Amino acid sequence: MNDQVTISPTTLSVHLTINGRDHALEIEPRVTLLDALRDRLALTGTKKGCDQGQCGACTVHVDGQRVLACLTLAAQVEGREITTIEGLADEDGTLNAVQAAFLEQDAFQCGYCTPGQIMSAVACIREGHAGSDEEIREYMAGNLCRCGAYPNIVAAVRQAAQELRS
Amino acid sequence: MTVHDMKHAASDSARLEAVGGRLSRVDGPAKITGAAKYAVEQRLEGLTHAVLVGATIAAGKVIGIDARAAETAPGVLAVLTPDTIMELKGASDWLGNPPAQPTYAPLVRDVTFSGQHIAAVVAETFEQAVAAAALVKVWYDEMPAIVDLSDGKAGDGIPIDAMTKEWGDAEAAFAEAPVRICAAYNTPREFQAAMEPHGLIARWQGDELTIWEPSQWLDGMARTYAEWFGVPFENVRLVSPYVGGGFGSKALALAHSAVAAAAARMLDRPVKLVLNRPQNFTSYGGRAATRQTVAIGADRDGRIQSIVHRGVNETAVDGMWVEPLGSVTSIMYATQNFSSRQNVVRVNTVVPGAKRAPGENPSAFGIECAIDELAYELGIDPLEMRLINYAEQDPHAKKAWSTRQLREAFAAGAEAFGWAKRSPEPRSMRDGHQLIGWGVAAGTYPVRRAHGEAVVKILADGSVVVESSSIDMGQGTYTILAQTAAETLGVPVERVSVKLGDSHFARAGVTGGSRLAGVMTGAVYKAAGQALDELIGLALSDPRSPFQKLQANTLQVRDGRIASPRGEGPELSIAELMSAVGRDRIEAKGDTLPASTTAEERYKNYTTIAKSIPHTEGDYSRYSWCAHFVEVRVDEDFGTVRVSRVVSALDSGRLYNPKLAESQWKGGIIMGIGQALLEEGIVDRRHGRIVNGNFADYMLPTNADIPDIQTISVGIPDPHSSALGGKGVGELAIVGIAPAIANAVFHATGKRVRDLPITLEKLI
Numbered sequence: 008m009n010d011q012v013t014i015s016p017t018t019l020s021v022h023l024t025i026n027g028r029d030h031a032l033e034i035e036p037r038v039t040l041l042d043a044l045r046d047r048l049a050l051t052g053t054k055k056g057c058d059q060g061q062c063g064a065c066t067v068h069v070d071g072q073r074v075l076a077c078l079t080l081a082a083q084v085e086g087r088e089i090t091t092i093e094g095l096a097d098e099d100g101t102l103n104a105v106q107a108a109f110l111e112q113d114a115f116q117c118g119y120c121t122p123g124q125i126m127s128a129v130a131c132i133r134e135g136h137a138g139s140d141e142e143i144r145e146y147m148a149g150n151l152c153r154c155g156a157y158p159n160i161v162a163a164v165r166q167a168a169q170e171l172r173s
Numbered sequence: 174m175t176v177h178d179m180k181h182a183a184s185d186s187a188r189l190e191a192v193g194g195r196l197s198r199v200d201g202p203a204k205i206t207g208a209a210k211y212a213v214e215q216r217l218e219g220l221t222h223a224v225l226v227g228a229t230i231a232a233g234k235v236i237g238i239d240a241r242a243a244e245t246a247p248g249v250l251a252v253l254t255p256d257t258i259m260e261l262k263g264a265s266d267w268l269g270n271p272p273a274q275p276t277y278a279p280l281v282r283d284v285t286f287s288g289q290h291i292a293a294v295v296a297e298t299f300e301q302a303v304a305a306a307a308l309v310k311v312w313y314d315e316m317p318a319i320v321d322l323s324d325g326k327a328g329d330g331i332p333i334d335a336m337t338k339e340w341g342d343a344e345a346a347f348a349e350a351p352v353r354i355c356a357a358y359n360t361p362r363e364f365q366a367a368m369e370p371h372g373l374i375a376r377w378q379g380d381e382l383t384i385w386e387p388s389q390w391l392d393g394m395a396r397t398y399a400e401w402f403g404v405p406f407e408n409v410r411l412v413s414p415y416v417g418g419g420f421g422s423k424a425l426a427l428a429h430s431a432v433a434a435a436a437a438r439m440l441d442r443p444v445k446l447v448l449n450r451p452q453n454f455t456s457y458g459g460r461a462a463t464r465q466t467v468a469i470g471a472d473r474d475g476r477i478q479s480i481v482h483r484g485v486n487e488t489a490v491d492g493m494w495v496e497p498l499g500s501v502t503s504i505m506y507a508t509q510n511f512s513s514r515q516n517v518v519r520v521n522t523v524v525p526g527a528k529r530a531p532g533e534n535p536s537a538f539g540i541e542c543a544i545d546e547l548a549y550e551l552g553i554d555p556l557e558m559r560l561i562n563y564a565e566q567d568p569h570a571k572k573a574w575s576t577r578q579l580r581e582a583f584a585a586g587a588e589a590f591g592w593a594k595r596s597p598e599p600r601s602m603r604d605g606h607q608l609i610g611w612g613v614a615a616g617t618y619p620v621r622r623a624h625g626e627a628v629v630k631i632l633a634d635g636s637v638v639v640e641s642s643s644i645d646m647g648q649g650t651y652t653i654l655a656q657t658a659a660e661t662l663g664v665p666v667e668r669v670s671v672k673l674g675d676s677h678f679a680r681a682g683v684t685g686g687s688r689l690a691g692v693m694t695g696a697v698y699k700a701a702g703q704a705l706d707e708l709i710g711l712a713l714s715d716p717r718s719p720f721q722k723l724q725a726n727t728l729q730v731r732d733g734r735i736a737s738p739r740g741e742g743p744e745l746s747i748a749e750l751m752s753a754v755g756r757d758r759i760e761a762k763g764d765t766l767p768a769s770t771t772a773e774e775r776y777k778n779y780t781t782i783a784k785s786i787p788h789t790e791g792d793y794s795r796y797s798w799c800a801h802f803v804e805v806r807v808d809e810d811f812g813t814v815r816v817s818r819v820v821s822a823l824d825s826g827r828l829y830n831p832k833l834a835e836s837q838w839k840g841g842i843i844m845g846i847g848q849a850l851l852e853e854g855i856v857d858r859r860h861g862r863i864v865n866g867n868f869a870d871y872m873l874p875t876n877a878d879i880p881d882i883q884t885i886s887v888g889i890p891d892p893h894s895s896a897l898g899g900k901g902v903g904e905l906a907i908v909g910i911a912p913a914i915a916n917a918v919f920h921a922t923g924k925r926v927r928d929l930p931i932t933l934e935k936l937i
Contacts, residue, residue: 035298042299046299051207053207054369055447056368056369056370056450058449058450059450059868061450061868064368092205092206093208109205110202115201115204116647116649116837116840117416118200119211119368120368121204140881144877152368153368153844153873154368154647155840155874155879157874158879161876
């Protein structure tokens with residue numbers, strides 16, 4: 008440890024576009040997107056499981072790509088389109104096909120990894136990586152689920168992919 | 174206890190929403206949209222953030238702490254150390270035993286394990302607290318640590334006489350048996366690793382404390398906080414609306430909980446403290462590492478004559494944990510001679526704790542591998558071996574099983590798996606460079622019972638509210654209690670709202686030991702029945718009721734509408750009746766305790782586990798049972814093991830909701846696959862530190878590790894186990910998976926790995 012470490016009090020003005028809405032934040036540069044969402048914007052649907060990029064619970068979309076919010080600084084994503092679990096359903100509450108399939112297939116238990124799983128699944132289908140169960144398993148392997156909902160997650164992604172294709 | 178005939182069973186049993194129906198989770202919509210607020214996600218005015226500083230040695234003394242840099246860092250409100258934290262009182266343990274010490278220090282000077290909390294920094298923001306915590310300097314006088322069971326200093330440990338189970342003359346019968354096997358089986362330190370980290374928000378308002386914390390036991394934890402701070406139990410409110418997984422780890426208020434609550438008291442501001450992921454590997458105990466030897470003597474027909482079992486588990490230097498290693502050994506197979514004894518060995522670790530099926534899980538690894546070894550010694554099919562030694566009654570308690578569908582489980586599982594096509598010789602089945610192995614093992618878990626209470630309210634609009642301080646950590650409590658109330662009252666399930674996770678609701682004991690569903694469906698059934706009786710009583714006797722002049726003996730409620738069973742007279746919705754008789758609500762509190770229970774006994778029932786009902790109470794021995802059939806593929810060159818198929822047949826009695834029960838079973842099986850092949854806490858030999866305390870290095874199964882899993886329910890309603898006929902679900906399915914995989918690996922490779930996890934270096 009170093010006595011000379013100085014902690015900068017500097018804050019930044021950061022403008023984030025989340026689920027189609029603009030948010031202005033005064034935050035330190037070291038604030039992650041995950042903590043900005045959870046602690047500053049009350050968007051707690053995005054979960055903190057490990058805070059070190061190992062579990063996938065904080066998966067969100069930035070310009071349509073899946074990204075780990077715990078390894079992304081809020082300031083990095085200014086001007087980009089951020090989508091979180093709260094922004095996935097339609098304005099009228101109609102669920103996204105993946106959300107509906109998760110409910111039907113019982114693809115979760117405690118629900119804590121679920122927002123990240125669903126955000127990953129939406130991207131997995133969009134990326135064209137839901138062609139077979141094998142492929143779904145591989146491309147969903149970055150999202151840990153300790154309750155062990157994996158077989159049901161595979162079933163849900165398969166079902167949603169079929170519905171979205173048809 | 175009896176299985177109650179549900180009032181609507183005949184017409185409703187096929188319905189999705191009745192008890193036994195495959196209703197989707199009622200809490201599902203909140204969880205899939207991000208609307209579900211977990212405990213630490215509450216927004217509070219003036220919230221501060223605390224971050225812990227942990228010991229970097231495993232044994233020794235803290236001789237100095239320099240907190241000056243941290244104290245002057247931006248945003249820092251306080252640095253708590255053993256010298257500055259407020260004094261707490263000792264709290265009684267989970268059995269209700271009074272504390273050994275009058276005071277309790279959650280920040281320590283005397284270090285007994287690496288990661289133990291030394292200091293805490295509280296700041297305005299999380300980022301400020303994290304940064305300042307890194308500035309706290311600690312000096313130690315380090316002493317030699319006993320790092321784990323294999324440490325030369327560990328010794329043989331302390332005998333736990335209460336674990337001794339003996340009948341017949343096991344040693345002599347083993348010595349005389351014509352066929353004998355004896356082997357040692359080890360399981361490593363394993364972690365619950367719930368995806369939601371442990372943490373809490375603590376807020377004081379005068380002498381009233383509110384804690385938002387993921388909890389498997391609101392009333393038990395509230396008691397601990399009340400005792401630490403010397404305030405009445407009623408002053409503590411624990412809130413835990415959703416729990417992001419527990420697996421046994423979230424039943425107790427822990428040292429970090431005390432630190433947060435003390436900081437909130439000292440600063441008079443709400444404090445949020447969440448353990449970071451590495452701290453989740455050191456701040457509470459996972460499953461203790463275990464060592465067992467199992468010796469089985471049998472005759473040449475495969476009949477067991479004697480089992481001699483010795484077990485050891487690690488515990489802490491300053492705390493006691495006994496992982497009951499003889500629990501399955503003593504009941505799975507019939508034998509005239511049996512001996513099981515157990516020691517615990519103190520090492521420098523946080524006190525080990527409960528992880529899914531504590532005791533039964535490692536116990537089954539020993540006996541279910543050993544029986545497979547005996548089968549190969551005798552050239553008998555491993556499934557046949559188990560049937561030859563089938564226990565027709567509890568061999569230890571010498572009582573009849575309440576229900577034991579294990580024979581049915583073996584038959585159904587074997588049929589679905591295709592066991593008959595198995596070629597018995599090791600290394601005799603392959604697919605290219607992959608060796609294929611088929612293994613079988615059984616599992617069991619006792620039916621732990623307790624009491625609970627629930628409030629059921631019928632509101633003016635005909636909707637129903639169920640309240641209980643029990644919790645839902647993914648098992649489906651919200652859903653099955655809604656189903657129970659809906660069916661009992663005769664209302665559509667969407668008219669029922671279940672409120673859980675607040676200690677100010679009707680009380681409940683611990684959610685652990687797979688007991689909650691049985692206890693709480695019983696309590697809700699009773700409370701809902703009382704509310705229904707009152708509703709019908711009002712309809713029949715209130716002068717303002719249109720039913721009053723019918724002079725009927727009873728009325729029926731279906732789909733929320735009240736009518737005479739014969740269809741004569743009027744038909745009213747519940748709301749219309751409530752309006753007619755001028756009532757805005759009917760409220761009933763039901764509990765499963767005898768009416769004579771005193772207030773003190775009730776308090777003890779809900780805040781300790783001292784009042785749990787033994788599973789061998791009365792004439793019966795009550796257990797859930799399962800049989801697992803597993804296929805593995807082992808790469809011949811690299812020794813990598815993949816589980817390619819699992820078929821499990823399980824007897825959990827009557828299932829309250831098969832859709833959710835199957836999910837829990839699969840979850841147990843998957844955690845068992847992790848235990849068998851991946852999971853192991855690795856301890857650094859110099860400093861006694863968990864070196865893989867994170868999700869990259871402590872490997873949990875991922876989606877890509879898990880094949881299709883088929884579960885088959887072979888249970889029948891068990892009237893001796895619960896009010897509605899169910900037995901335990903949550904813990905059962907993990908028991909027996911690791912030995913089934915180890916046995917399959919032996920069948921594939923001819924190598925017997927008796928030391929979990931089965932990693933490639935043990936096979937090549």
